[in-house]
Amino acid sequence: MTENFEPVIIGFTCNWCSYRAADLAGTARIKYPPNVRLIRMMCSGRLDPSFVMKAFSEGADGVLITGCHPGECHYLEQNYKALRRFLLMRRTLAQFGIEPGRVKLVWASAAEGVRLANEISKIVEEVRALGPLNWPKWKDNGVHKIALHELEEV
Amino acid sequence: MSANGKPKFAMYWAASCGGCEIAVLNIGEKILDFDANFEVVFWPVAMDAKYKDVEAMPDQSILLTLWNGGIRNKENEEIAHLLRRKSQILVAFGSCATEGCIPGLANFSSTEEIFHAAYDSISSENPEKLRPQYRTQMPEGEISIPEFYPTLRTLDQVVKVDYYMPGCPPESHQIASVIDLVIQVLQGKATLPPAGSVIGAGISTVCDDCPRQRNVKLVKKFTRIQALQNPDPTLCLLEQGVPCNGPATRQGCGALCPQAGAQCIGCYGPAEGVIDYGARLISAFASVIDSTDPDEIEAILDGIPDPAGQFYRFNLAGSLLRAGMKSWSR
Ligand code: SF4
Ligand code: SF4
Ligand code: FES
Secondary structure, three states: OHHHOOOOEEEEEEOOOHHHHHHHHHHOOOOOOOOEEEEEEOOHHHOOHHHHHHHHHOOOOEEEEEEOOOOOEOOEOHHHHHHHHHHHHHHHHHHHOOOHHHEEEEEOOOOOHHHHHHHHHHHHHHHHHHOOOOOOOOOOOOOOOOOOOOHHHO | OOOOOOOEEEEEEOEOOOHHHHHHHOOOOHHHHHHHHOEEEEOOOOOOOOHHHHHHOOOOOEEEEEEEOEEEEHHHHHHHHHHHHHEEEEEEEOHHHHHOHHHHHHHHOOHHHHHHHHHOOOOOOOOOOOOOOOEEEEOOEEEEOOOEEEEEEOHHHOOOOOEEEOOOOOOHHHHHHHHHHHHHHHOOOOOOOOOOOEOOOOOOEHHHHOOOEOOOOOEOOOOOHHHOOOOOOOEOOHHHOOOOOHHHEEOOOOOHHHHOOOOOOOOOOEOOOOOOHHHHHHHHHHOOEOOOOHHHHHHHHOOOOOHHHHHHOOOOOOOOOOOOHHHHOO
16 A cells, blocks of 8 residues: 555745745756645744644645755744744654654755755655555544444454 | 523533533522523533433523533533534533543543553552443343543534633633623623634733733743742743743633743633644744754753643644544554
């Protein structure tokens, strides 16, 4: 089953650096796997951890957060804030059972198209190895979507 | 209206602790106003009544039902549907019903782990390792108990809810003012808030009611409040490194805990507009950390040994992810 598994990765990019790096990778025809869906933000500091929770709860297998290198954020210190949120979020998600390998933080400048493409390939392979996350699509006002345990069999 | 002309009232407890019922009884003399204006038709903790009595009532015949507790098993679910049918106004009352609360924390555990804690752990006397069986043959025939679900759900994840009243438990003065409001509505002196509103609480955060000073101070260390050297009674707890959940928690209690020298643990649930309570706290805690170095940040984060418990103590079942993988994965 994992052989045909194509992971869905949501990639959050910064307008000033990683989004341009991805753009550069495109214009320079650098290949990277199509599994990542990029979302552009103005800065990695805009990344509200709820975006990541939402991504996982709605079917993502992995999340890639990207931003400008330390010291190069266009809004001064926001990428450090992203770093602190990321580290705390990764610990919290691990307690939910979401492996640390499914959420990554990568710095990439506008010139680093090749580097970003490599990082994308890396996370796609790592998540592929972890397998599908399959977070339940909770269905409200009705029956439990997930099958009920037959407790006698436990 | 009933025979004596008074509108009917019901209160029910599902997966909960009973604290919400005590909070209702704690409203003091208001209980007399309440009694003068309502006929209690169903309230298992306070009076004897059977489910079949409720089933026999016409649909929509109960004006107001306060529901506390999460939906943990099939019985909770069936009664939620029953009381929804019979009630005009259904209020998710208290943290368990609105967001899962402490019973909802079991959504981090598998059913087997929950049963183990309940029946085999040190706190239970069960030498024969008995486990409840759903169906048991008796001479008189088969008897059954309700099925236990793998996750706990909030009331509005099961039926439509008209109003939400947060708090673990809701503060008695907030309950009294909600009862006052309903009585005024009955007398034509007030109108009900829009359906779906949160009642008996504010919209902002506990921090907004907290008298402690905030100075944008950053911390190098998180610490348990008991371990705090020279606690400053006037300074924000979070800025002293104590993990305080005030920044994401709805105002409604009057910031009781930080005024008593304890951190807010979040019993009033998410403030208005907070999509995911834990996510909001992750941002808040991350912003007081005084470091830009990954290793140092990790060391500081070791001061929060159980982040998921810290951030979702009351809100796990109501959060975006709702439950840890152990509870639902096969
Ligand atoms: S974080 Fe806690 S102590 Fe600080 S202002 Fe908010 S409620 Fe008060
Ligand atoms: S301060 Fe926080 S934990 Fe304490 S009563 Fe208020 S909302 Fe609940
Ligand atoms: S502008 Fe790129 S991370 Fe802040």
